[in-house]
Amino acid sequence: MQTIGLGYDSHRFGPDGVLKLGGVEIPHDCGLLGHSDADALLHAVTDAILGAAGHDDIGELFPDTDPQHRGADSSVFLARALEIASDQGLAVVNCDATVLAQEPKLAEHKKRIKANLATLLSIPIERVAVKAKTNELMGFVGRCEGIAVIASVMLSDAAD
Numbered sequence: 001m002q003t004i005g006l007g008y009d010s011h012r013f014g015p016d017g018v019l020k021l022g023g024v025e026i027p028h029d030c031g032l033l034g035h036s037d038a039d040a041l042l043h044a045v046t047d048a049i050l051g052a053a054g055h056d057d058i059g060e061l062f063p064d065t066d067p068q069h070r071g072a073d074s075s076v077f078l079a080r081a082l083e084i085a086s087d088q089g090l091a092v093v094n095c096d097a098t099v100l101a102q103e104p105k106l107a108e109h110k111k112r113i114k115a116n117l118a119t120l121l122s123i124p125i126e127r128v129a130v131k132a133k134t135n136e137l138m139g140f141v142g143r144c145e146g147i148a149v150i151a152s153v154m155l156s157d158a159a160d
Contacts, residue, residue, distance in 0.1 A: 002093070002156045005052030011041035012146035019100060021106070021147070022113035029034060031145060035064035040149045041097060041130075042074035045117070048095070048153035049081040051089065053088055057149045078120055090155040094127040098150040100141045106132035130140050 017031025022041040032038035044057050055061075062069050062077050085091065095117060099106060106113075110130050118125040135141035141148055 001090075002154060003052040003054070003090070005048040005050065005153050005155070007039040007044035007047030007049075007051060007153070008091065009047065009058075009094075010146055011038040011040045012140070012150035013144070019104070021047055021073070021109070021149075022110060023073075023116045024113045025113045026106070034116075035067055036062070036072040036077070037074050039074035040147050041113070041117075041151070042078050042120075044076045044149040044151035045095060045097060045153060046074070046081045046149045047119075049078070049085055049092065049155065052155040053081070053090055054084045055081075055084055057097060057125060075120055082121070085155055086158065090122050091157050091158040092121045093154040093156045094123065094129075095121055095151065095153050096129040096131075097149060098131045098133055100133050100135055100148040100150075102134045102137065102142050102144045144152050 010034040013030040015032035019026045019028040019031050019037040020037055020040050032105045043058055051105055114128050118128045140146050
């Protein structure tokens with residue numbers, strides 16, 4: 001059996017904090033705001049895994065009203081989604097993510113992000129795609145108010 005999940009997340013910029021995407025710190029004069037570390041890329045991938053496994057979204061498992069998750073590293077959320085999939089006998093086949101960011105430019109960071117995602121997902125780096133797009137100055141992304149991410153993940157029977 002193979003299933004596909006789609007995930008989306010967005011966070012706005014704020015003057016404090018660190019900008020993390022895919023678990024990698026990106027130098028920028030603003031961080032992303034959120035209850036956890038606001039890693040929109042890991043949040044979107046987590047949602048994609050949960051969707052492919054037929055589960056609720058990240059907010060159901062890790063509500064932003066729970067003080068336990070304040071400032072949490074988003075790799076914890078991803079690890080939990082992977083556990084849920086594994087408990088169903090499913091494993092990640094590949095991951096494809098598109099980061100929408102007018103700034104900062106991500107070209108020089110994509111290799112590190114891709115490598116970290118491959119490690120977190122326990123798949124070969126060749127099965128991870130990370131693309132970066134601007135929004136051509138349109139919308140909240142184009143006005144440099146935040147970052148959005150769309151991710152898809154395929155799960156397959158772990159025995160395959």
